[in-house]
């Protein structure tokens with residue numbers, strides 16, 4: 272059904288090009304995203320502002336739900352019914368899946384005029400292209416392997432910021448004795464996967480991570496190392512409060528902000544929450560690489576893929592693509608979002624120390640081999656494989672009777688799902 276629809280869209284977009292050339296009028300952009308938390312919403316508002324300043328109408332299509340699971344379900348039904356938005360937050364290998372459906376717009380003219388091939392790192396540019404043509408524009412680079420800490424809470428408990436997993440458990444014990452929740456966590460499949468990913472990287476290292484989650488190598492997935500990772504991961508549960516099932520990630524961050532919890536393992540969209548609550552990095556909160564992962568950087572690039580449209584909407588859509596890539600937008604958006612610009616050679620002066628460290632580590636790890644796609648955030652696998660592995664991990668987290676060995680077998684089987 273998507274394929275039939277795409278043929279008619281192709282026709283429509285050709286007609287659209289004619290009217291763009293003749294009119295170049297302001298149009299409407301409908302943009303699907305899932306940025307509804309405090310920091311996220313502030314960042315999204317910057318995109319709206321920039322489009323309105325160009326005279327376009329912004330139609331907000333926000334679908335709440337961390338990591339976009341709900342948003343993707345809604346998007347599928349809109350596209351299948353022949354009514355796609357102008358742009359949707361689509362990331363990583365999923366861009367290729369949508370490209371295969373024949374519904375994405377070609378952005379090469381904007382990309383050429385604005386020199387995207389020069390201003391983007393190749394690793395980022397490649398993800399934005401389908402069969403060599405630009406179909407999406409990146410807004411940022413999030414680092415996922417962070418630990419967020421309330422230093423005041425740790426101090427009171429006589430605990431220190433952990434740099435490896437042994438230290439983490441030591442700190443967690445002390446926090447528990449002091450009567451605070453050691454680890455703020457929301458029991459949702461994507462959050463379970465985010466924490467698991469950090470444990471796997473911290474204990475297994477970069478080569479193990481690549482073999483297991485990028486190459487989906489069966490021997491690595493079934494290795495004793497993976498069993499050890501799962502056992503350690505499950506040990507974290509003791510330090511999570513009983514209200515965690517179903518909790519949204521930003522509410523878990525709020526626990527750290529309010530001093531109800533000591534730590535959270537989360538990508539740097541969490542920083543957006545601290546900043547939106549007027550908290551100061553280095554003073555009210557600390558960002559540090561997740562235990563044992565300081566030499567690695569799990570990246571998560573948010574991007575907007577554009578759908579084939581016609582007429583003034585198509586023109587507005589190209590303006591959106593150009594706006595997203597402008598240095599002005601990349602700065603202000605990322606100051607709010609917690610991430611760093613996707614564009615190269617940006618001035619980082621206005622960014623805080625977490626942002627500066629992220630930027631430095633992004634460059635360093637891209638040279639050392641420590642720059643890794645975050646599989647929990649859709650950067651490494653097709654969505655069906657990711658979903659199956661994520662489910663296996665959540666099942667293990669939630670089922671006390673399940674052994675690490677059983678989980679290993681489930682994960683290895685899930686890795687074969689396409």
Ligand code: GAL
Pocket residue numbers: 305306311336337338339413520540571572573648
């Ligand atoms: C990530 C996304 C981030 C942030 C987070 C929580 O997958 O890349 O931009 O929104 O989910 O929703």
